[in-house]
Amino acid sequence: MHSVVLTKGVPDFREGQVSFDEDGHLERGATPTVMNPNDEFALEAALQTKVKQGGQVSVMSMGPPGYESVLEEAMSVYADDLYLLSDREMAAADTWSTAITLSGGVEKIAERDGQSGEPDLVFAGFKTADGETGQTGPQTSWCLDRPIVTHVISLTVDDEEETLRAKRLVEGDANEIETVEAPLPAFVVTDPDFEPSYRRAEHRLRHKRLKAETEERVEEYDEHLTTWSAEDLDLDPDFIGLDGSPTIVSGVDPIPKAPSEREATTVAPDDEEEMEQLIDEMRPLAGGE
Amino acid sequence: MTDEHEHYEAVVVGAGPGGAAAAAVLARNGVETLVLERGVEAGSKNVTGGLVYAEESAPYTVDALFPDFREEATERPVTDYYLHNVAGEQVETFDITDLHEHDTEWSDAVLRREMDSWMADRVHELASETGGGLLTDVRVNGLLRDGGEIVGVTCDELDPIWADLVIAADGVNSELARDAGLMDWDDPDEWFQGVKAVVDVPSEIIAERFGVGDDEGEAHLFSGDLFEGVRGGGFVYTNEDSLSIGSVFHLDSIVEQEAEPHQLLDNLLTHPLLADWLEGHYDEVEYSAKLVPDSKKAANPSPHEGRLLAVGDAAGQMQAQGPIIKGMNHAVSAGALAGEAFAEAKLRGKPEQAGDLYERKLREEGVMGKLRPKGYRVASALGEREPVANATDSLLTSPVGRLGVRLLGDRLEDLYSSPYLSQIVPDTQTPYVTLPTVIAEELGERVAGEADFEPKDLATRIGDLTYDTDVGNPHIELLDDSVAASGAAVTACPVSAKDFGGGCYREETVKTNGSEQKRVSLDTQPCVECGTCAVVADTDWEHPRGGKGVEFEQG
Ligand SMILES: Cc1cc2nc3c(=O)[nH]c(=O)nc-3n(C[C@H](O)[C@H](O)[C@H](O)COP(=O)(O)OP(=O)(O)OC[C@H]3O[C@@H](n4cnc5c(N)ncnc54)[C@H](O)[C@@H]3O)c2cc1C
Numbered sequence: 146m147h148s149v150v151l152t153k154g155v156p157d158f159r160e161g162q163v164s165f166d167e168d169g170h171l172e173r174g175a176t177p178t179v180m181n182p183n184d185e186f187a188l189e190a191a192l193q194t195k196v197k198q199g200g201q202v203s204v205m206s207m208g209p210p211g212y213e214s215v216l217e218e219a220m221s222v223y224a225d226d227l228y229l230l231s232d233r234e235m236a237a238a239d240t241w242s243t244a245i246t247l248s249g250g251v252e253k254i255a256e257r258d259g260q261s262g263e264p265d266l267v268f269a270g271f272k273t274a275d276g277e278t279g280q281t282g283p284q285t286s287w288c289l290d291r292p293i294v295t296h297v298i299s300l301t302v303d304d305e306e307e308t309l310r311a312k313r314l315v316e317g318d319a320n321e322i323e324t325v326e327a328p329l330p331a332f333v334v335t336d337p338d339f340e341p342s343y344r345r346a347e348h349r350l351r352h353k354r355l356k357a358e359t360e361e362r363v364e365e366y367d368e369h370l371t372t373w374s375a376e377d378l379d380l381d382p383d384f385i386g387l388d389g390s391p392t393i394v395s396g397v398d399p400i401p402k403a404p405s406e407r408e409a410t411t412v413a414p415d416d417e418e419e420m421e422q423l424i425d426e427m428r429p430l431a432g433g434e
Numbered sequence: 435m436t437d438e439h440e441h442y443e444a445v446v447v448g449a450g451p452g453g454a455a456a457a458a459v460l461a462r463n464g465v466e467t468l469v470l471e472r473g474v475e476a477g478s479k480n481v482t483g484g485l486v487y488a489e490e491s492a493p494y495t496v497d498a499l500f501p502d503f504r505e506e507a508t509e510r511p512v513t514d515y516y517l518h519n520v521a522g523e524q525v526e527t528f529d530i531t532d533l534h535e536h537d538t539e540w541s542d543a544v545l546r547r548e549m550d551s552w553m554a555d556r557v558h559e560l561a562s563e564t565g566g567g568l569l570t571d572v573r574v575n576g577l578l579r580d581g582g583e584i585v586g587v588t589c590d591e592l593d594p595i596w597a598d599l600v601i602a603a604d605g606v607n608s609e610l611a612r613d614a615g616l617m618d619w620d621d622p623d624e625w626f627q628g629v630k631a632v633v634d635v636p637s638e639i640i641a642e643r644f645g646v647g648d649d650e651g652e653a654h655l656f657s658g659d660l661f662e663g664v665r666g667g668g669f670v671y672t673n674e675d676s677l678s679i680g681s682v683f684h685l686d687s688i689v690e691q692e693a694e695p696h697q698l699l700d701n702l703l704t705h706p707l708l709a710d711w712l713e714g715h716y717d718e719v720e721y722s723a724k725l726v727p728d729s730k731k732a733a734n735p736s737p738h739e740g741r742l743l744a745v746g747d748a749a750g751q752m753q754a755q756g757p758i759i760k761g762m763n764h765a766v767s768a769g770a771l772a773g774e775a776f777a778e779a780k781l782r783g784k785p786e787q788a789g790d791l792y793e794r795k796l797r798e799e800g801v802m803g804k805l806r807p808k809g810y811r812v813a814s815a816l817g818e819r820e821p822v823a824n825a826t827d828s829l830l831t832s833p834v835g836r837l838g839v840r841l842l843g844d845r846l847e848d849l850y851s852s853p854y855l856s857q858i859v860p861d862t863q864t865p866y867v868t869l870p871t872v873i874a875e876e877l878g879e880r881v882a883g884e885a886d887f888e889p890k891d892l893a894t895r896i897g898d899l900t901y902d903t904d905v906g907n908p909h910i911e912l913l914d915d916s917v918a919a920s921g922a923a924v925t926a927c928p929v930s931a932k933d934f935g936g937g938c939y940r941e942e943t944v945k946t947n948g949s950e951q952k953r954v955s956l957d958t959q960p961c962v963e964c965g966t967c968a969v970v971a972d973t974d975w976e977h978p979r980g981g982k983g984v985e986f987e988q989g
């Protein structure tokens with residue numbers, strides 16, 4: 146079983162990490178790049194198939210050379226091989242030209258000598274923390290001409306039957322869970338509610354072994370890293386990067402800035418009078434009388 | 435394929451010393467072995483005093499099973515062993531190193547988180563070679579039966595697992611031994627309760643205050659009047675850069691005296707002797723508690739049922755030999771013997787005989803004889819009868835008794851050092867409270883130290899512990915909330931207290947239809963999983979799911 150996980154580097158939006166300039170624009174240089182948090186679920190899902198079915202996990206990302214750190218992070222979640230699709234030509238891509246590039250990468254893996262042929266499963270996480278479109282996964286699956294299952298919260302693979310069975314979350318008036326089956330090779334988009342399940346000791350033991358093996362591999366992650374340019378992938382420059390992006394950004398709304406100074410009053414918790422006053426002041430805000 | 439059940443030749447439940455020893459021997463004999471441990475890491479659920487003994491007469495010692503054990507998994511060897519008889523500030527100290535060294539190859543102080551997780555790594559390596567291994571975060575919740583026969587185990591986190599051998603090494607609150615009818619938790623007088631604080635003290639200060647070098651350590655024991663008449667004693671053991679300070683009391687005595695275990699610990703912590711040792715260095719890093727079985731009463735002479743073999747505390751094999759506490763070494767011996775028994779039985783093509791063979795080995799290797807010494811049975815039949823015990827006590831405290839103590843003087847130290855006597859001392863007030871108090875009053879010297887600190891209060895102690903709370907899955911259910919049935923838990927639970935609102939057990943006054951009733955209420959949140967309430971209250975008690983509940987960093 147060979148799985149490819151698509152992952153993206155995104156600004157680290159955690160408090161204290163992210164920097165904005167005076168106009169509220171993100172300062173990329175001053176904000177560290179991390180793996181898109183939702184992609185961790187895709188990695189977990191790929192790891193689960195590796196634990197249960199055996200095989201390997203490749204992680205692929207499109208981005209500047211700095212994205213290596215994101216792939217290094219992916220390595221620590223038990224990846225075997227890392228692929229970085231990196232080229233000036235690929236820069237400023239929208240979701241569509243990203244999908245074309247990534248599908249070129251997946252096809253290249255399939256062609257490579259010594260590989261097990263076409264990857265059985267391609268995983269992507271649900272939307273990225275920066276763009277939030279949720280389109281790259283589905284568009285890549287379209288380029289690859291694979292069946293796609295989205296919002297997957299649990300997954301089992303039957304390698305004999307060459308099918309996957311997945312539970313997916315269908316959000317509507319009420320949350321529903323739907324079970325679907327798809328033939329392999331397939332494309333899976335994981336939901337943030339994805340939970341791997343290991344109910345057999347054998348699987349937990351293999352998980353533990355893989356973890357130990359990976360700890361050694363993380364040290365030398367660059368030995369497992371392959372970087373491909375647009376030329377390596379044989380991609381038409383008109384269809385990738387900014388030139389290949391049909392999306393036009395019509396405007397950007399700045400993030401409203403918090404007032405630089407706020408008034409604060411300290412209230413001693415055992416000062417009954419002050420507490421009473423505070424409660425009176427808060428009551429209207431809480432929607433009380 | 436996927437619905438086929440899992441099978442291992444041997445499933446070992448619990449990765450304490452008993453389970454580790456069993457698994458090591460099984461794996462070395464090529465038995466496919468799976469070890470299941472409920473803690474996030476081996477040792478994270480465990481507490482000991484603790485001194486690990488390697489006995490000269492034992493069939494197995496921990497360092498023989500795990501080479502480098504002493505270099506890598508222990509704190510300091512104990513080179514001096516003292517017993518302090520206390521009456522207020524009067525103390526008479528006996529050097530009982532000879533008793534401690536009797537039949538002892540070596541004895542080291544240990545902290546369980548480090549020791550158990552070190553052993554677990556070795557066990558995992560060994561067991562992996564057999565096609566098995568060690569898993570943490572898995573709680574076995576019962577025995578798998580087929581037509582009444584034990585055929586494996588069931589777990590919270592895994593599908594049922596079939597096995598030719600199940601080793602219950604799941605400690606004092608063994609759910610498996612209970613399930614198989616090998617142990618019950620009915621009698622408080624079959625149990626001790628241990629409560630402990632680990633206090634960080636830099637190694638230079640330990641060296642200075644105890645006068646020990648790098649490879650030396652001390653054990654100090656306390657008995658007399660500092661524990662409000664509760665039967666048991668206190669201990670201070672030197673680790674590399676911390677002290678293990680605790681107490682071990684008869685559970686029935688804690689219940690009778692309505693003693694608060696954490697306060698008894700505080701009595702020890704603030705005693706003048708400790709004040710001198712801890713001056714300027716009271717940095718308590720962990721509070722913990724656990725029950726221990728009294729092997730003299732609880733060791734099961736036939737700890738097996740079908741494919742299930744119980745070892746260590748799960749079989750009641752914890753020996754209190756006078757002031758010396760030996761549980762880990764017996765767990766190791768028994769675990770290894772159980773592993774050996776299965777390997778031999780399998781070789782003969784009769785794996786079903788493992789249990790009988792194990793029982794025979796326990797007897798023939800002398801383990802049973804130590805756990806239930808014959809002399810104790812005779813001495814206790816006489817000495818533990820109330821009129822006799824009372825008479826002994828009044829004689830001791832009378833002028834005649836006191837004169838006797840004075841006349842005996844130094845020879846008392848020899849008596850205390852007698853390995854034979856220490857095995858047969860009756861479980862009465864006399865050896866724990868009355869005699870030491872009289873000795874201290876008659877022979878002792880005044881110690882002047884005064885604690886320059888307040889021991890941490892219970893709320894802080896609980897607050898400092900790490901818990902992974904299991905919301906919606908209470909592992910204890912109070913079956914009878916009347917004070918008569920469960921009230922003892924309010925005081926005996928080491929994280930609850932009569933006038934404390936924040937522990938597991940509370941006494942409440944409930945008003946119904948104009949009448950008032952006292953009820954016991956339960957909140958399992960700060961539970962340290964000691965098991966006390968399972969014995970003293972009317973509860974449905976089990977362990978939390980794998981990885982959930984309290985996590986000890988020291989143990
Ligand atoms: C305060 C105190 C002082 C002591 N002093 C000493 C001393 O100085 N020297 C000495 O030798 N002994 C001492 N003892 C006793 C000693 O700690 C025990 O006898 C010894 O730990 C028993 O070992 P064991 O392997 O049988 O069980 P444990 O060490 O209790 O190990 C049982 C293991 O099983 C796991 N487990 C339990 N239930 C399950 C389940 N359902 N599923 C999966 N895993 C499970 C637990 O998490 C644990 O890791 C002391 C005990 C206390 C409390």
Ligand code: SF4
Nearest residue numbers: 927961962964965967
């Ligand atoms: S609730 Fe029971 S098991 Fe938990 S700490 Fe209290 S007495 Fe011990």
